[in-house]
Amino acid sequence: MLQVRNLHVSYGSIAAVRGIDLDIAAGEIVALIGANGAGKTTIARAVAGLLPYRGEITYADRLLKPNSAERNLRLGIALVPEGRGILGSMTVQENLLMGVYTRSDRAQAADDLAEIQGRFPILATRKNTMANLLSGGEQQMLAIARALLSRPKLLLLDEPSLGLAPKMTDTVFEMIAQLRDEGLTVLLVEQKARQALKIAGRAYLMETGRILTSGLASDLVGDQLLSKAFLGGGPLPA
Template sequence: MLKVRGLEVFYGPIRAVRGIDLDVGKGEIVALLGANGAGKTTTVRAIAGLSSCRGEVTYDGRALVSNAAERNLRAGISLVPEGRGILGSMTVEENLLMGIYCRRDHAQALKDVEDMYARFPILGERRIATARLLSGGEQQMLAIARALLTRPRLLILDEPSLGLAPKTSDFVFDLIAGLKKEGMAILLVEQKARQALKIVDRAYLLETGRIIKSGSAAELAGDPSVSEAFLGGKAAVGTTS
């Protein structure tokens, strides 16, 4: 579904992303893992079309144009950015309506908004509340719901658990796993590597703008070098100490 080859992103003379190759297949969850400053957000923003880049990015066999976010959105790629990106001065409902602005099936889109209230009951309860007054977890639900309203086939989630309480973080990871069961492809950026590797199919480890290792979730979770660098040196996922 998504094929990235030789992706490079520059900030002035600085090459922040250095020739990344990655793939996301249909119905697959793929994680992009790494420490702060590794280039994860820069990578997914380039894929989503929010910044200029070099290299080849193809989606469903068609080349994507650099720095063309709306075109990519209409093609079926939706990004939930780091920090959620909600419109704080608008209500919950107004934020959700922004998720359907590019859709032409207006009646169905409005029905889908109501379906989101059913999927996220707290949003239904807070539909007329100003978005900035929501808790961090509620804001993350709002950001994900708004992205889902674009009817993406590839959902990109950038640090969805950032700043969330453990219970809310668990809810978000369960939601991501559920979306995969519905057939959605997901590219997940996450610092909580141990938790991410429990739900993803494959992962890429990013360090200073380069992919240094990739493989299945089981392979990476069981790799001692990965455990030491990214999992705090603890036992691999599914093992006991």
């Protein structure tokens, strides 16, 4: 579904991503793991079309273009950004409506909105609440729900567990696995390596702009490079 070839992204003189290759097949969860500053967000944003880059990103046999986020969204690529990107001073419902604003199929979009409120009952219960009054976990649900309303085929999740209590992290990860079971393809950017590897089929391990190794998630769990990528051999994040 997605092929990334020789991707380079720089911020001025900082080369954040230096020639990476990455593949995602339809229906799988691929984890992208690495420590702070490795370049994970940069890759997710490049795939979403939010950055200039060099190299090739192909999605569903189409060559994507840098800086073309709206086109990528229409093609079915949705990003749930790091920090969630919801608007705190707007209500839950207003945030959800932002997820359908690009859609021309109004009737279907209304059905999807109702369906999503069935899937996330908390969002229905609290639809008139300001989004910044939700808990961190509820805000993450809202961010994912909003992304789903664009009817994505490929969902890019940038550190969905950030700032969540362990139990809420489990809930969010279970939900991601369920979305995969329903046919969605997922790129899961995470620092919580062990938990990400539990639900991912395959994974890529990054260190300072490069891919250190990749493979089946079940094989990577025991890989020495995994602890090397975090704190030079220190303890792995849960």
